[in-house]
Amino acid sequence: MALELYLDLYSQPCRSVYIFAKQNKIPFDFKQVTLFDAQQYGEEFGKINPLRKVPALRDGDFCLAESVAILIYLAEKFQTPDYWYPAEVQQRARVNEYLSWQHSALRLHGSKVFWLRLMLPKALGIEVPQEKMDAALEDLNGSLTLIEEKFIQDKAFIAGDQISLADLVAIVEIMQPVGSGLDVFEGRPKLSAWRDRVQAAIGQELFDDAHRTILEAQDRVVPMEQSKLHMFKAKVIKFFM
Template sequence: MGLELYLDLLSQPCRSVYIFAKKNGIPFEFKPVTLMKGQHKSEEFSKVNLLGKVPALKDADFTLAESIAILLYLARKFKTPDHWYPSDLQKRARVDEYLSWQHMATRLCGSKVFLIKAIAPAFLDEPLSPAKLDGAIEDLNGVLKLFEEKFLQDRRFITGQEISLADLVAIVEVMQPLAGGYDVFEGRPKMAAWRQRVEEAIGKDLFLEAHEPLLKPKAAENLPPELKEQLKKNLLKYIK
């Protein structure tokens, strides 16, 4: 039995795992899990990941959850090029620093803007107040300022001259608000140039392939009413 990756490419952490595996020629079977259909809460999926989240990895009888753990497992098992998770102590520390910071920063704030602008209108009976969106965008702008000043600075990539896991995780997070029509790169030439370098390092075709489900999301009209109601409750908890 080979390596299996359970992914929904609407999710930032799933896209980072997908891109990393494809870019490095890691052999895997893509197991799609549609979050909008609640497939991550099924009894079958719980046998792979009791946490009920994607991404998830199954390697023979070994299972693993959490995107960062999965990325590091793949990097070590398949001995991917050093620049992804550098052996140099300080460069590796830069990667670890960003990966430790992003959960409650770029990922959280990017997701919130995406959910309010792109997902909430399909689930909520009435639009959210403009103040809710304004507050989410203000938080995201503050995080992006920190990203530029602290993590990117004047370097080509977060660790210096070469792309790393930090850049890969960062790019999928800051792409998330684009699906809601909020361009995080507008007025940020440093970030826009960094995005272009990351795309080139990944490969434009792979980058577009991984982001197509995000930028062309399917509508939620055909969901069962009970599932739609549950997703509505979860959404309101997340964006409160």
């Protein structure tokens, strides 16, 4: 059985796994799980990942959840170039430091802005109070400043002179609010220059391929069908509002 990756490219962690596998020529079967159709709640997907989240991986009888765990598994199993997850202990520590931080910081804040600016009003028909939006943007800007001042500093990439899993995970999260029409790079020359280096390291064609869905989100997103709305609305309001 070929390696299977269960993905929805609306999801930023899915994009990191997709880019990593493609960039490293890891053979896999792309299994689409459409989040907005609630396919993650289906019986069959529940057997792959009881957490009901994407990305998920199945490698024979072995199933794995959580994007960071999947990325490290792929790096180690397929012995990808060392710069992705360096063997040198301090460089690896820098990668792990970023991967440990980002879950409750950049990921949370970028996702929230995407949902407040686009998904809640357009897909769910929920009016977002201005004070909620302002607070979300302030949190996102705080995380972006930390990316520049703490993680990038004067380096080419987060862990040094070459791209790593840290940069890959960072760029897909930063691109999420861009999908809502927010230019997060405006007035941030250090962040913009880093983005350009990451794009070049990944390759523009693959970068564009992975981000096409999210960058077209403003045109793609339509009001959610009533039959699906009840599955999302309460959870989304609780999480983002």
